[in-house]
Amino acid sequence: MLTAIGRAGVLGINRRNGDFVMRYNKRSLYPLVDDKLITKKLAQENGIPVPQLFGSLDTPRDIPSLNDLVAQQQSFVVKPSHGSGGDGIVVIDSHRGRRFWTCGGSVLLWAELAHHLENTLGGQYSLGGHPDRVMVEYRVKFDPMFNPVSYLGVPDIRIIVFLGFPVMAMLRLPTRRSGGKANLHQGAVGAGIDIAYGKTVHGVIGNNNTDEHPDTGAAIGGLEVPYWQQMLSIAARCYEMTGLGYLGVDLVLDEHLGPLMLELNARPGLNIQIANAAGLLPRLEYVQQHAEPALLPEDRVAWIQSLVNDRTAGWQSG
Ligand SMILES: Nc1ncnc2c1ncn2[C@@H]1O[C@H](COP(=O)(O)OP(=O)(O)O)[C@@H](O)[C@H]1O
Ligand SMILES: [Mg+2]
Incomplete structure (x- = not known):
């Protein structure tokens, strides 16, 4: 080859x-x-440009706060801090009320998104299945x-x-x-x-x-x-x-x-x-x-x- x-x-x-x-x-x-939240913080301290972090969700109790974190943003991304291969990343193009439209054009209801976030926090996408954190960040406009x-x-x-x-x-x-x-x-x-x-x-x-x-x-x-x-x-x-x-x-x-x-x-x-x-x-x-x-x-x-x-x-x- x-x-x-x-x-x-x-x-x-x-x-x-x-x-x-x-x-x-x-x-x-x-x-x-290996922890994207740590990498991002380090980058910010070192003047390396990264997509802005709107906030993070650390426990299931934090999930409702997503709405406040993105209230001023039309689009955003949720990402497992220990993820890899793109798994668990959801790119939201726009949202209104309890509806979230993904980049692929499908609609997620709040309950579905909250469920996904709960699974992510539970470690579904992290190496070894360890509990994870969710990053909520700026959606890059390519x-x-x-x-x-x-x-x-x-x-x-x-x-x-x-x-x-x-x-x-x-x-x-x-x-x-x-x-x-x-x-x-x-x-x-x-x-x-x-x-x-x-x-x-x-x-x-x-x-x-x-x-x-x-x-x-x-x-x-x-x-x-x-x-x-x-x-x-x-x-x-x-x-x-x-x-x-x-x-x-x-x-x-x-x-x-x-x-x-x-x-x-x-x-x-x-x-x-x-x-x-x-x-x-x-x-x-x-x-x-x-x-x-x-x-x-x-x-x-x-x-x-x-x-x-x-x-x-x-x-x-x-
Ligand atoms: N902030 C973002 N805005 C838009 N797309 C993103 C963003 N972050 C990740 N993506 C999409 O998800 C892919 C994987 O993201 P990345 O941060 O590299 O995580 P992984 O470790 O899962 O590869 C990227 O190549 C891109 O397609
Ligand atoms: Mg990658």
């Missing part, structure tokens, strides 16, 4: 876990990224620039950051098959991104290359992700913010607010390599061997960008 990239440079799951996750991510730091290459859902940008250096990136585009989710396993398009310039290179669905979006027919390659410099800078700063050496940073682009950090992952997936037709190992090893550890975030970004442009540096660009 990865022969086109050359197996030597491809990072596999055992090596990722042994040589990178376990070595560079202290277990005691995991709660910083930048329309991605409309031609998205079907019904939310594109996001993943950047792998190693020791604070952004080393690989991809754009995930929802499709009809992926049910509007930007999850590659569900059939979303993954498009590799040139890390220096923020331009998409080409796309994959599963393990197959694709030049166009399967539903809209629009070209996948050659898209310029706006605010790329800002996205790289946010991603790089997440290293100081968490202390995690091997990190996946997920960003979305809001139409009015620009790039926002959505979540962080201490065990980021490996299929970003397929999307980029490039292995992670040469880049990770290059950083291990040549990077200056004391650089500031902006300087780390600039260093990576200069490497991509320097063919003699031995850096493998996507």
